[in-house]
Amino acid sequence: MDEILLRVRDLRVAYPGGVPAVRGVDLELAAGQRLGLAGESGSGKSTLALALLRLLPPGTLVTGRAELHGQDLLGLPWGRLRAVRWAGASVVFQGAMHALNPVHRIGEQLAEPILLHERGVRRPAARRRAGELLEQVGLPAARARAYPHELSGGQRQRVMIAMALACSPDLVIADEPTTALDVMVQAQILELLGRLVGERGIGLLMISHDLAVLAETCDRIAVMYSGRIVEEGPAGSLFTDAAHPYSAALGSAFPRIGDPAARMRPRGLPGDPPDPLAPPPGCAFHPRCPSARPECARSDPALTAAGPGRRAACLLVGAGPAGPHVPRGLEEEEGSPA
Template sequence: MTPVPATGPGSPVLDIRGLSVAYGTGDDAVQAIDAIDLTLHRGEVLGLAGESGSGKSTLAYGATRLLPPPGVITGGQVLYHPSSGGSMDLLTMSDRQLRAFRWQETSIVFQGAMNSLNPVSRISEQLTDVIRAHRPATGAQEQRARAADLLRLVGIADDRLDSYPHQLSGGMRQRVMIAMALALDPDVVIMDEPTTALDVVMQRQILARLRDLRDRFDFAVVFITHDLSLLVEFSDRIAIMYGGRLVEDAAAHELYRSPRHPYTHGLLNSFPALRGERRELTGIPGSPPDLKALPSGCVLHPRCAHAMQLCTRHRPKLTTPAGDEASGRHVACWLHHPQAATPEHLARTAPPAAARFDHRAPTLQSGR
């Protein structure tokens, strides 16, 4: 155990350092995650966004050692800092330590609740199984009472305890998974696209419920999705991934108002504003890169309208652009090199007077 300077609100709770993941071994190995550095703070909602295949889920499953074969962690550290002080590396834990750690300290809401819940077991059995495995001293009545409390927390009446998964709607099944993730009061909850298969109304209800639960219990959240508009509404900070690499990391409102990376700008311009004048959606030309044959230099340069000769030869490092020191933003792009001519729409500018961002309500407003 090594000392940690701070364990209060805003201090690091999960620190990913140089994490690399490959699928396969030898010459046929595909590098899916390449030396990712990312820090999650206590009580923070960290959004992880990018196109399909960018490495979002691989990063989460690699950090928690849940990668299915042939996934292999090839380097890095994943340091967990408990509130009691000290730190522990998840990648060096024994199987016994890891079993005790999961659900107790870090839990996961998997993508696709119907596939995650056992279809032949009642909801009560699945909720109490988590409690029984980690807190065997609790009695059966206490376990059932806790399961009922968990359902009420996520807005489901406790008379559904003895229902089977197929007797619940998609939104209710997803909320059962959230309840299960909160059963042991973990410090970190990882959510892998928890609202993808739900309609817009149900998405908003679940996000509002999650925001309320986070405020009440102060757990940190890693929220994975390809829908950047959801993250702008729900997250405190957003990390953008492309080709297995981190390309931008910034506060949600800063990233929405003034993206620095061309890829982030393209993602934000791929969905329409709910208000204001109509504008043409530009999107991002081309297709995501083939991980077996990544382009040299910056992996985005074949799709980037601002690519320079430097971009084709050298990989940019994740650094803080000039003027962003106070915000803590990080960007991996040669356009922010001191000698580069940064395009106006990617340079630091004051947010438009008509643009407003409100974290208190799940609505995105823009006068653009």
């Protein structure tokens, strides 16, 4: 069995004012594995990721455990946590233009974590390493002298990936790494990230609202809704044969190009995610669920086995195979053009 790199147990996050954002999440990530975290905006994906390295704003209440190599990150003193950041686990932040310092050259920003975390490394050596990192992500070493505004969006995202790998961490958290990039650059960034992670044997936690991207990039996918994991399983089977109606709705929101048998258009999901301060009774998804039953408003199911290596939090799982679900009123009529 592969070594468990990251183990999350009963993670709960509440923002100031008691606003719950993550509600009892359990996750495991093996060394060298790629785990996708999917869900709509507001489902708690980024909050969960930032909570792992305690990057949330002051006043946020975080409970539970988040173990990296068996060491609980949530209980570490600040001095030891600082040593883990970048060297043990790093983040590719969403929106590279906002994550990079606009008044410092790219090379200086790449050299900074190396100087902070690697003893005995002098500035000239750190600068050389910065140039090597840029070349590894497909940029000329000379771009180290550029400022962030002199780079394109795709180039800035490559810099963020290079920075995340600067100190050879065991875990990389990629928070929407292809946001605002065109599809060609997006494909290049995803291929680059997957290749570098594979070459180095790094664990990857990749966050996205796009289930199709995660299915192509990751080994496993966990789907979040209203701060909870509602389904988890192998990427391919979860995307093509979801056990939870919400996972199926996410998959139906994107076209399957090149699959004439699918004959489907992207479909929306009616309604809005629930108010975290006033969640509905029972299953949080039941007001929007096309397969909801009366008992769904009374029971909030836990994750249960839904096939080989799969779990889903849905009453339909216990009643038999749920299969893919299509929101009512959004099905394509038989014989409609693809």
